[in-house]
Amino acid sequence: MEQQGMIGAVNGGPAFTVQIDDKNNPDESVALGYLQADVKVVYLSVIEKFLINVEGGPSVRIERRSTQSQ
DSSP states (O other), rough: TTTSHHHHHHHHSSSSEEETTTTSSOHHHTTTTTOOOOEEOOBSSSSOOOOOOOOOOOTTTOOOOOOSSO
């Protein structure tokens, strides 16, 4: 989309950013199986609907750990 000129900042800034690290995913949330991705997109036109497809693989394994100290 960026290469097609559909997204991006007119001043040359980034078209999108993704944050998915320990700042928005504290250990307590990850231990419960949650993962948060904060995505920002700069549109170059009027957008009514913006769809994002997320895909996870069948090889993903989730291990639950207690956050309580023992």
